[in-house]
Amino acid sequence: MKAVVLLDFWASPFGQRCRIALAEKGVDYEYREENVLGDKSPLLLQSNPVHKKIPVLIHDGKPVCESLIIVQYIDEAWPDRAPLLPADPYSRAQARFWADFVDVKFNECGSRLWKLKGEAQAAAKEEFIGILKLLEGELGDKKYFGGDAFGFVDVALAPFVSWFYSYETCAGFSIEEAAPKVAAWGKRCMERESVANALSHPDKIYEIVGVLKKKFGVE
């Protein structure tokens, strides 16, 4: 086993955050695919007994769990290059706030776009567009959420770029129309090697959404 191991699932946006961060830092690691739709490996169960979920980063045998905690760990364990969080406390607090927003608002609402139908879905769509506009406002005319440099919030949100197609198709709207700056940011992120290598193709994500819909009993 290499010094750095990532237990992951190819389509997981949370795992992709970790892959992007490791690539940005140029850290060599061993990628281990977990079959999340089937049996979990003994190593996963042992490394994350509380949640039994990927991603888990194992560094010199010590496991780190929860994607944003892993990304912060990667930033702090390899501090000499490509800083993901800014230096000053106030900017760091803002970065943490928006990364948390991606989890609590963006992803949570996004999942309702494909889990729900009819009126409930339409309501989720309106809510999601509101969330996109908040992100649009926060991004403004910056190259990245982190400013000129690709940072923590960018890492948190970038994996969901490959979910844009699924959100749009399931709920019937255009992200480009609702939030053109965010859409442009998404394309800029895809130009980064770390992101392009980590993300799944939008068609593959759409297939996964189909599988998840069946699993959740959504017709």
Add this chain to the structure above:
Amino acid sequence: MAAAGGIEVKLIGAWPSPFVLRARIALNLKGVEYEFLQEKFEEKSELLLRSNPVYKKIPVLLHHGKPICESMIIVEYVDEAWPAAGRAILPADPYERALHRFWASYVDDKLNPSGAALSKAQTEEAKVEAAGQVIAGLKLLEEAFGRLSKGEGFFGGDDIGYVDIALGCFLGWLKVTEKTSGVKFIDEEKMPLLARWAERFCAHEAVKAVMPEPERLAEFARKRAASAKTPPAN
């Protein structure tokens, strides 16, 4: 420390909120003077809505007028903005930091929601189920205490740290729920480490002046429930 020209640190909050308590404890640990802006319970102030437009929730820390939102983000900010003051709230080592962040996250993502489910439970069956979840969560924290405290008195070691703040803020409300439900959550026999830690935490200098008495919280809860049942005037 306090600025020569006035209070540069303000905290928008409300005294019963455990999340607000987190911010107060962190500021106290660092010896930071601040102005506490108590929100009215019936309506949110202009300042709050302007400072936290995304969630419109307390606590909000204002430092030189710039807002910081989300309780544990505020705690981490306080730790980083006053690095020389008091004692570090998060450990220095990256792995230890990840571990402490994990358990603080656990409190917010798992333990607190199961507590909320308990307070909302209508049937006896639902209450028993929800109480079981809370106890199961606390048991995990009992185990985690052993690992994180390294034999000392707090999750943070020899003094209050990040996880202590994340969990300890709920102790007042926990006592209220224990009384109303008749369930002992932190049982001395089953969770000896947490039981002793809870006493230590509530007695700490940075906590005791700001942690509301359970009786006061219970009274607040009663008034809240009563006003919820009464329809608004005309």
